[in-house]
Amino acid sequence: MAALIEIKVPDVGNVADIDVVDVLVKPGDTVKLEQTLAVLETDKASMDLPASAAGIVQEVFIKSGDKVSEGTLIVTLLPSTEEAGAAEPEESVQQTAPAEQASEPDSQLTVTTAEPLPDMLPGNVSGHAAHATPAVRLFARELGVDIQKISTGSGRKGRILKDDVKNFVKKVMAGDVAQGDSGIPAMPSIDFSQFGQIEEQSLSKIKRLTGKNLNRIWLNLPMVTYHDEADITEMEAFRVALNAEKSKEDIKVTGLLFIIKALVAAMEQFPQFNASLSADGEKLILKKYVNIGIAVDTPNGLVVPVLRDVNRKGINELSVELAEKSNKARSGKLMPADMQGGCLTISSLGGIGGTAFTPIVNAPEVAILGVTRAKMQPVWNGKEFAPRLMLPLDLTYDHRVIDGAEGARFMAVIKQYLGDIRRLLL
Numbered sequence: 001m002a003a004l005i006e007i008k009v010p011d012v013g014n015v016a017d018i019d020v021v022d023v024l025v026k027p028g029d030t031v032k033l034e035q036t037l038a039v040l041e042t043d044k045a046s047m048d049l050p051a052s053a054a055g056i057v058q059e060v061f062i063k064s065g066d067k068v069s070e071g072t073l074i075v076t077l078l079p080s081t082e083e084a085g086a087a088e089p090e091e092s093v094q095q096t097a098p099a100e101q102a103s104e105p106d107s108q109l110t111v112t113t114a115e116p117l118p119d120m121l122p123g124n125v126s127g128h129a130a131h132a133t134p135a136v137r138l139f140a141r142e143l144g145v146d147i148q149k150i151s152t153g154s155g156r157k158g159r160i161l162k163d164d165v166k167n168f169v170k171k172v173m174a175g176d177v178a179q180g181d182s183g184i185p186a187m188p189s190i191d192f193s194q195f196g197q198i199e200e201q202s203l204s205k206i207k208r209l210t211g212k213n214l215n216r217i218w219l220n221l222p223m224v225t226y227h228d229e230a231d232i233t234e235m236e237a238f239r240v241a242l243n244a245e246k247s248k249e250d251i252k253v254t255g256l257l258f259i260i261k262a263l264v265a266a267m268e269q270f271p272q273f274n275a276s277l278s279a280d281g282e283k284l285i286l287k288k289y290v291n292i293g294i295a296v297d298t299p300n301g302l303v304v305p306v307l308r309d310v311n312r313k314g315i316n317e318l319s320v321e322l323a324e325k326s327n328k329a330r331s332g333k334l335m336p337a338d339m340q341g342g343c344l345t346i347s348s349l350g351g352i353g354g355t356a357f358t359p360i361v362n363a364p365e366v367a368i369l370g371v372t373r374a375k376m377q378p379v380w381n382g383k384e385f386a387p388r389l390m391l392p393l394d395l396t397y398d399h400r401v402i403d404g405a406e407g408a409r410f411m412a413v414i415k416q417y418l419g420d421i422r423r424l425l426l
């Protein structure tokens with residue numbers, strides 16, 4: 001009989017006490033190579049732990065809620081017949097998940113994370129990281145308390161205890177504590193079970209991180225959204241013709257690629273859109289590189305992979321990259337580096353529908369371009385109404401950096417490029 005294969009937690013970069021969120025296999029299951037065995041979460045990322053070999057699960061050594069670290073045994077596998085037949089190992093084989101074996105160590109451990117944003121929430125005590133056990137953190141979360149807002153705990157070395165959380169809640173209820181410098185009162189905690197049957201579902205890590213970021217962006221940035229429409233009749237005809245030519249290749253050119261190119265060309269004319277405000281709000285940091293984030297809708301929540309050096313790439317190269325990154329995003333395989341360094345973001349809901357929306361700037365970027373569904377409309381050309389394909393665009397910008405007139409001019413230039421994509425050559 002073939003020796004059992006032990007699959008262990010690989011090197012995850014000196015992080016200990018990683019939470020086991022989900023275990024996806026049980027004894028007797030047949031697993032394929034790279035099939036996800038378990039989902040792990042740290043404070044910063046969620047990771048799929050893949051099988052480094054195919055086989056039948058003999059024993060599972062972890063369960064949801066456990067804490068693991070590098071080297072923790074996850075499962076033992078009896079190698080599947082094809083593999084076992086090829087070379088019957090004579091002694092017990094020890095394997096870690098592929099991350100440890102691959103030449104690029106982390107390349108196969110699939111990680112998803114929201115891009116960390118600078119800590120901008122004024123309500124956060126600067127540099128303060130709350131000390132509390134997971135049970136106390138859970139208790140605080142259940143009560144809707146942001147544990148970071150409890151300045152000191154009464155436990156050893158300032159550790160926050162359950163009583164500290166309760167006292168904090170009492171103070172909030174008594175109006176003694178403002179919820180952040182915004183002074184916005186906390187949302188009431190309501191027991192919905194009094195109205196009927198309910199079920200509680202934990203939000204995914206990505207949703208929780210994204211939610212926190214969006215909340216602080218919303219509270220910190222004065223945002224304005226400007227709406228317009230681009231006439232993409234000719235662009236669409238070109239795209240359809242291009243796709244007909246490429247029907248045998250595995251490349252599909254979507255309208256989003258032209259929108260990316262038009263946006264980048266406009267950013268080159270308006271450098272203040274390729275910039276970030278310094279944390280003290282005193283300086284504008286202009287970027288000489290052009291990376292575009294694309295919001296991708298995934299089963300676990302919204303992620304924003306970044307396409308790099310878009311100004312130096314053509315539509316063909318970008319279409320392959322966009323397909324690769326959005327597939328990686330949907331299968332939870334993006335690495336943190338895939339989501340960092342964006343200059344501006346596009347959020348396209350055009351594949352789903354819509355006439356307009358107000359996307360939230362992915363700060364520290366200064367603007368975001370929203371796209372909804374193009375539709376044929378009668379447009380007056382001076383003599384008659386002609387059918388034109390009109391694409392709705394929504395530009396949200398940080399009004400501390402972008403003036404209303406600049407926003408309108410920037411949009412006018414994007415429209416001009418999309419209206420006549422030959423201009424992208426100029």
Ligand code: CAO
Nearest residue numbers: 254256295296297326347348349350351359360372373374
């Ligand atoms: N108008 C009309 N049709 C459109 C369109 C538009 N603006 N945008 C896309 N379509 C069409 C495409 O041409 C495609 O049609 P076919 O299937 O007939 O070829 C179909 O809709 C699906 O497109 P797509 O969404 O797969 O491809 P895309 O390149 O346009 O977008 C991606 C890729 C990754 C951006 C998109 O799939 C996605 O995830 N969008 C959601 C982003 C999101 O959640 N944003 C909200 C964030 S909150 O701010």
